[in-house]
Amino acid sequence: MCQNRARYEIRVGGHLDQRWSDWFEGMELTQAYNQNGSPITVLTGAIVDQAALHGILASVRDIGIPIISVNCIESHEEE
Amino acid sequence: MLSLLKTKLNAPRSRDELVSRSFLLDKLNQGLSGKLILVSTPAGFGKTTLLGEWTRQCHLPVAWLSLDENDNDPSRFWSYFVGAVQAIKPGMGEAALASFQSGQPQPIEAFLITLINEITDKLTPFVVVLDDYHLINAQAIQTAITFLLEHMPTQMHLVISGRSDPPIPLARFRASNQVTEIRSKDLRFNRDEIATLVNDVLKLGISENDLETLIRRTEGWIVSLQMAITSMRGREDISGFINKLSGSHRFVLEYLVDEVLADQEEDIHRFLYQTSVLRRMTGPLCDAVTGRNDGREMLLRLEKNNLFIEPLDDEGRWYRYHQLFADVLSVQLDNFHQENKDILNLRASLWFEKEGLLDESIYHALQARDSERAANLIERTASSLVEHSQISTLLNLVSNLPQDIINLKPWLSICYAWALLLSGQPGKVEPVLQAAEGRFENLDQALINTTDELFVKVRGHALTIRAYIARAVGDIETSIELSSKAAEILPDSEDTAQSANILNLAISEYMNGDVLNSSRYFEKAREMGTRSNFYVALEATCSLGDLQFEEARLIQAAETHHHALTLATEYGGGHPIPAAAHAYHGLARIYYERNDLEEARRCADQGIELSEEAYLPNAYRYANLALITQALGDETEAEKAIIKAESAVTAATLDALHISAWKARLLLDRGDLPALREWATSQELLMNQSEPPPFVIEMPYLTYYRVCIALEEVKQAQRFLFPLIRKAETQGRIRSMIEILTIQSMAFLSTGSSDEAVAALDRALILSDGKGFIRTFVDFGAPMQQLLRQVLQISKVRDYVQQLLSAFPRLNRTSVVQLNTDLVEYLNEREKQILRFMADGLSNKTIADNLYLSINTVKWYTRQIYNKLGVNSRVEAVNRARNLDIL
Numbered sequence: 001m002c003q004n005r006a007r008y009e010i011r012v013g014g015h016l017d018q019r020w021s022d023w024f025e026g027m028e029l030t031q032a033y034n035q036n037g038s039p040i041t042v043l044t045g046a047i048v049d050q051a052a053l054h055g056i057l058a059s060v061r062d063i064g065i066p067i068i069s070v071n072c073i074e075s076h077e078e079e
Numbered sequence: 080m081l082s083l084l085k086t087k088l089n090a091p092r093s094r095d096e097l098v099s100r101s102f103l104l105d106k107l108n109q110g111l112s113g114k115l116i117l118v119s120t121p122a123g124f125g126k127t128t129l130l131g132e133w134t135r136q137c138h139l140p141v142a143w144l145s146l147d148e149n150d151n152d153p154s155r156f157w158s159y160f161v162g163a164v165q166a167i168k169p170g171m172g173e174a175a176l177a178s179f180q181s182g183q184p185q186p187i188e189a190f191l192i193t194l195i196n197e198i199t200d201k202l203t204p205f206v207v208v209l210d211d212y213h214l215i216n217a218q219a220i221q222t223a224i225t226f227l228l229e230h231m232p233t234q235m236h237l238v239i240s241g242r243s244d245p246p247i248p249l250a251r252f253r254a255s256n257q258v259t260e261i262r263s264k265d266l267r268f269n270r271d272e273i274a275t276l277v278n279d280v281l282k283l284g285i286s287e288n289d290l291e292t293l294i295r296r297t298e299g300w301i302v303s304l305q306m307a308i309t310s311m312r313g314r315e316d317i318s319g320f321i322n323k324l325s326g327s328h329r330f331v332l333e334y335l336v337d338e339v340l341a342d343q344e345e346d347i348h349r350f351l352y353q354t355s356v357l358r359r360m361t362g363p364l365c366d367a368v369t370g371r372n373d374g375r376e377m378l379l380r381l382e383k384n385n386l387f388i389e390p391l392d393d394e395g396r397w398y399r400y401h402q403l404f405a406d407v408l409s410v411q412l413d414n415f416h417q418e419n420k421d422i423l424n425l426r427a428s429l430w431f432e433k434e435g436l437l438d439e440s441i442y443h444a445l446q447a448r449d450s451e452r453a454a455n456l457i458e459r460t461a462s463s464l465v466e467h468s469q470i471s472t473l474l475n476l477v478s479n480l481p482q483d484i485i486n487l488k489p490w491l492s493i494c495y496a497w498a499l500l501l502s503g504q505p506g507k508v509e510p511v512l513q514a515a516e517g518r519f520e521n522l523d524q525a526l527i528n529t530t531d532e533l534f535v536k537v538r539g540h541a542l543t544i545r546a547y548i549a550r551a552v553g554d555i556e557t558s559i560e561l562s563s564k565a566a567e568i569l570p571d572s573e574d575t576a577q578s579a580n581i582l583n584l585a586i587s588e589y590m591n592g593d594v595l596n597s598s599r600y601f602e603k604a605r606e607m608g609t610r611s612n613f614y615v616a617l618e619a620t621c622s623l624g625d626l627q628f629e630e631a632r633l634i635q636a637a638e639t640h641h642h643a644l645t646l647a648t649e650y651g652g653g654h655p656i657p658a659a660a661h662a663y664h665g666l667a668r669i670y671y672e673r674n675d676l677e678e679a680r681r682c683a684d685q686g687i688e689l690s691e692e693a694y695l696p697n698a699y700r701y702a703n704l705a706l707i708t709q710a711l712g713d714e715t716e717a718e719k720a721i722i723k724a725e726s727a728v729t730a731a732t733l734d735a736l737h738i739s740a741w742k743a744r745l746l747l748d749r750g751d752l753p754a755l756r757e758w759a760t761s762q763e764l765l766m767n768q769s770e771p772p773p774f775v776i777e778m779p780y781l782t783y784y785r786v787c788i789a790l791e792e793v794k795q796a797q798r799f800l801f802p803l804i805r806k807a808e809t810q811g812r813i814r815s816m817i818e819i820l821t822i823q824s825m826a827f828l829s830t831g832s833s834d835e836a837v838a839a840l841d842r843a844l845i846l847s848d849g850k851g852f853i854r855t856f857v858d859f860g861a862p863m864q865q866l867l868r869q870v871l872q873i874s875k876v877r878d879y880v881q882q883l884l885s886a887f888p889r890l891n892r893t894s895v896v897q898l899n900t901d902l903v904e905y906l907n908e909r910e911k912q913i914l915r916f917m918a919d920g921l922s923n924k925t926i927a928d929n930l931y932l933s934i935n936t937v938k939w940y941t942r943q944i945y946n947k948l949g950v951n952s953r954v955e956a957v958n959r960a961r962n963l964d965i966l
Contacts, residue, residue: 013330014328014329014330014331015327015328015329015330016329016330016333017329019410019411019413020410022410022413023406023410031328039328039329041330061121061122061213061242061243062122062242062402062403062406063122063330063332063403063406063407064121064122064123064300064302064332064403065330
């Protein structure tokens, strides 16, 4: 249930380049486009727990970019 | 009070507004009809600017507080909160703040209630703005803010502004129409405003097409509009600029910051980068960090060019970067400059240290990853953090340090140990203390001599801390031993530790039943507290009242508690502070004993009311109320009260043992034998006592004994009564003696030893004559009544026995009146004196002045007189007295 360490994919509006990786705790940044053609950035990476996820969401909040979606794409519960 | 950063209490300076947004100011003004104004939008929507402007023109005074992440320590948060309110009304809230410095931390509600009362009394309508509230994540503060909103005085208005909605029950406040909200849709610039701004005000001459692009790309986000404007001003080809902006898919703010930076010279880049590590800046600080000497000029230049900077004061001394810019900036610049940020932070740390601003010096030392330096600085501020109850701040700071570095710092370890103790983690304390002391073991003798003073201090504090832990686990003897040793070796300069020791000794001796020693220490604690800590003084005063009660000096005890109440009321600015519940509890017990049940009930209720709103522990107060209401004949109320008392204690503690004993007292009064039998079999601790019980469990033990008598199992517990009387006698606990003697007489009576019963009761009567004891006797019911009648014939204190006998049928007025010829002599000299003044028509106040008594004392005497004469008013008292020829 993505309670513990898990891979997350966070989509935000606008293009951010890899320089922002440190800002988002080392997540990988990929530039892409939405179905309607607007630019988005996909942040992907392993997040140790829910507290860390909230930390990253606060980082998104603090630079004022809109969050489009947050998905848990792979859970490492069993490990 | 700890020193506050003034810049946090300043509303930001208003800049000339380019576009009037008066509808927002109107909305804020309308919000003053409710409790809360919530300004909640993501970063960069101009919340702070809007509120700053509103502050300047608001018709009410505004207290401003800019929060930062360090404010998550409740003690610090509320110190700043009070500091902000004091900018409106100097001196406000000092009494409330002192609750953070009381020896035993008070629940936050005690602080809030004191503050709320003071605001209610002293302030005209005003506003408090909490800016950047999203940085607060401490649950304790959210709970307290909710409490404040629920109990907020009508003249107070709260504005909470931040990047996310605060985790408080907003829906509830919304439902009662108490919230006005300003959100992104309100703050976002609309099409017309953007058009007015760029073309009418700034006259940039932007075409309709380009305007559409600008609106689409910025979405009315104020921060990006500002950046775009900064970039467009002075540019020839505005259309080209907007074209490029339109073509870029990059995060709009990053793009615009890049554009603005591209226009700046290299030395500005470098300056921005170097100073971006700073949370606030002033010229000399910038110089220290950059190694240049033009910090002040640079700051002015940045301000003039609208570059990311906002002033924090009106004198143009302190600035900070706009947080959002600073964040984007740091990501941008990191890639251009390789200068070591650790070194920049270290320079900042050194500068702040030199200026005596330790908090910020520590912050930068930690940022510079210089643990040793940070540890040195934290050690210097640690005692003050403990003294100001900034426990979570200290724990948080220490958590940044590696264990081996903490171990090198004995004084830091001591402060850390205090913080662990005060935050309820006594289990973690011992290793920390051992590390602190271990530092001295490994040094050779020569070195120890040079650190003698520190060693003694560390040793003294370690002993004090261990003494507290020993008392908490019930090892009173060890606790007294450790505290005495600590008190002996601590130097005079260590007065905080010293008063902690004195308080510990006073409480421990009390638990031992040593009235004499305990009084001596409480006197001393009161003296020390009067100088430095009101809460300690108040608690010590009430404890002295309790001790006088134990000495059977009921009048003095009542006077002491009344005095404590007067002090607590003055201190709370007209309302007693919640800690005064102790005094009410003491008074309720005294009135109960004197059989003034109405007054006892009133005091018990007030004590509960006071402490309940502040969530102070209430088990004993409810248990006492149960006994009082039972005596008043209200069994339902008594049952309710005892259930509340029971639910307030956890199993298997000393408190639980006491509450269970109070419950047995109710059962005794009702004569519920089956329930008593069940109760008695469950009292293993009391049953298996192999030696005379210590004073701390005397009350449960004596109750157990009374139950045994009621169940006719006298032998079961009788053996320790003699030693208990002797011990009470040596320790000067006359009240205990009276109580134990009455129990003994009942025991003798039930085994048919009538002569011994009479002798024991006679002794109890002689001890208590003229002291106002009634319920101790009356609570035994019919057997005692019978025995008293028997004693009446031979007693030397017949008036007193008569008085007791008259109290038996649940003190109703008529029976008193019938008997009061006997009572007249019982009016003592002082009471007769006051009665004469009453007959002359003097007011209580005048009587008090004439007799050099406090007005409360006079009132107390008045009640005694009414009781004794069986009347309810002055007129009745005087008439009655005339009829009886006393006047």
